[in-house]
Amino acid sequence: MVVAIGFEGSANKLGIGIVKDGVVLSNPRHTYITPPGQGFLPKDTAKHHREHALSVLKLALEEANIKPEEIDVVCYTKGPGMGAPLVSTALVARTVAQLWNKPIVAVNHCIGHIEMGRLITGAQNPTVLYVSGGNTQVIAYSDKCYRIFGETIDIAVGNCLDRFARVLKLSNDPSPGYNIEQLAKKGRQYLEMPYVVKGMDVSFSGLLSYIEEKAPKLIESNAYTPEDLCFSLQETVFAMLIEITERAMAHCDSNEVLIVGGVGCNKRLQEMMGVMASERGATLYATDERFCIDNGAMIAQAGWEMFRSGVVTPLDQTTCTQRFRTDEVEVTWRS
Amino acid sequence: MAVLQGAEAKLYLGGDFYGRPCIIKERFQKNYRHPILDKALTSQRIKSEVRANLRCRIAGIQTPTIFMVNFDTNSIYMEEIQDAVTVRQHINTVQAAELNPASACSQLKPLAEAIGRTLAKMHTSNIIHGDLTTSNMLLEGDPSELSLFLIDFGLSSFEASAEDKGVDLYVLERAFLSSHPNSQELFDCILAAYTDQTQDKNACKEVISKLDEVRLRGRKRTMVG
Numbered sequence: 001m002v003v004a005i006g007f008e009g010s011a012n013k014l015g016i017g018i019v020k021d022g023v024v025l026s027n028p029r030h031t032y033i034t035p036p037g038q039g040f041l042p043k044d045t046a047k048h049h050r051e052h053a054l055s056v057l058k059l060a061l062e063e064a065n066i067k068p069e070e071i072d073v074v075c076y077t078k079g080p081g082m083g084a085p086l087v088s089t090a091l092v093a094r095t096v097a098q099l100w101n102k103p104i105v106a107v108n109h110c111i112g113h114i115e116m117g118r119l120i121t122g123a124q125n126p127t128v129l130y131v132s133g134g135n136t137q138v139i140a141y142s143d144k145c146y147r148i149f150g151e152t153i154d155i156a157v158g159n160c161l162d163r164f165a166r167v168l169k170l171s172n173d174p175s176p177g178y179n180i181e182q183l184a185k186k187g188r189q190y191l192e193m194p195y196v197v198k199g200m201d202v203s204f205s206g207l208l209s210y211i212e213e214k215a216p217k218l219i220e221s222n223a224y225t226p227e228d229l230c231f232s233l234q235e236t237v238f239a240m241l242i243e244i245t246e247r248a249m250a251h252c253d254s255n256e257v258l259i260v261g262g263v264g265c266n267k268r269l270q271e272m273m274g275v276m277a278s279e280r281g282a283t284l285y286a287t288d289e290r291f292c293i294d295n296g297a298m299i300a301q302a303g304w305e306m307f308r309s310g311v312v313t314p315l316d317q318t319t320c321t322q323r324f325r326t327d328e329v330e331v332t333w334r335s
Numbered sequence: 336m337a338v339l340q341g342a343e344a345k346l347y348l349g350g351d352f353y354g355r356p357c358i359i360k361e362r363f364q365k366n367y368r369h370p371i372l373d374k375a376l377t378s379q380r381i382k383s384e385v386r387a388n389l390r391c392r393i394a395g396i397q398t399p400t401i402f403m404v405n406f407d408t409n410s411i412y413m414e415e416i417q418d419a420v421t422v423r424q425h426i427n428t429v430q431a432a433e434l435n436p437a438s439a440c441s442q443l444k445p446l447a448e449a450i451g452r453t454l455a456k457m458h459t460s461n462i463i464h465g466d467l468t469t470s471n472m473l474l475e476g477d478p479s480e481l482s483l484f485l486i487d488f489g490l491s492s493f494e495a496s497a498e499d500k501g502v503d504l505y506v507l508e509r510a511f512l513s514s515h516p517n518s519q520e521l522f523d524c525i526l527a528a529y530t531d532q533t534q535d536k537n538a539c540k541e542v543i544s545k546l547d548e549v550r551l552r553g554r555k556r557t558m559v560g
Binding site: 140142147148149150153154190192195197198199200201235236239242243246247250251272273275276279280 | 340341342343365366367368369371372375376465466467468470490502503505506507509510513514516549552
């Protein structure tokens, strides 16, 4: 029996979760929410994490009804992510690991999403679409490695959506993407916009510039409503994502697809992926906002897998890195 | 008639077009995407495919002959390249038969060079394939004859810019390395032959430096949760 605690703070969510042999015992999270029209800056986000670290940790232990001595391993996000928030969260993990005298495992954030998705959905060997504010990747496992078959060649899809939400001055509560999704439901008129797919890669920066420039004029002239634009943007970027996922599935001869990452809880994206999957006789696996959005349990789960396969990070190597590719990690826990 | 389903089209094999072996590539409707978008993409891709196919032939690159396009059914009728394997299958066969990776690599080197030369010709004619993978290249007859065909031009475009050519090579590199583990050396052979074959050395240098730039965008880009 192995109990793992995971610390996640690579972006604007601070999450601490406890996992015991594939069962999530607790997974509290606190999100740093900025005013409409603004993104989150590293310095302020780190401050948020420092302020809430202890109360979230206390909550995690209480909800799980676990005492520190029952924990076997402390896991934290090494990267990728924003430097300052990563470092401030890792500091808490290192501190408790030393206080409680427990081993530490440094976890790749993207691997955390994948392992959590596999645990929750029971998907065996899926093609993974990992979509969030900072990442857009199509991943498949082979030969001890999560290989990246396709990805964005510029900005992430979530970043594209977030920045469009800023143009419309939408609220960041609970998240800009959620508010775009709600408006999009009321959109009727479809506006054609740049659609950029290159093989299994996508690009969103041209599309974002286009819509950033056009949106204020279109809304002012009453040609399109903000709802129409949210709808059109979602339809376009999601179609691009489904297309590259399908291409990767055809390429790898895969019949399972898993969506992870913050954008993955978008119902319209899940619906479109579901249609694609059923048309090719494949199965879609998706989770809800508890596990799609950054959380501590996913770090605990990936760390739990790593720890059981014998991985421990020596204290002097418990550093953070903003740039940490999914395919850099040797997957020691899968055959 | 045998049917193969790819990511975006059904292929009907074993047909006959006035006595010539023919396959029909039908782009079917994608119900997940908005009908306006679906229609626009489908017709755009049929046009791109036919155009790039023809331009490649003019540039001396082997592609299947296109017999006819039916826009009502979104179908292209084209020559069936008989007795062909994909480059992907061929590399897998060689790698599986040859236990020593170094000797598998040296066996595949002439193929890598042929790919590099073909892509150089294609880019010199300003044709961007848009979806270069080893599944989109065929070897006709005995693979050692290196009779290489390029197929699947649906994502192609006609661009002179170094950026587009660089991204085209990047797409191939990614597909190549993810489909064929331990094949960096082979991809380097492709690039060397590509550089060697391109007459305009300055333009080629620019493409390669764009390739390096795009690689950096992916690999070193700050990635936030």
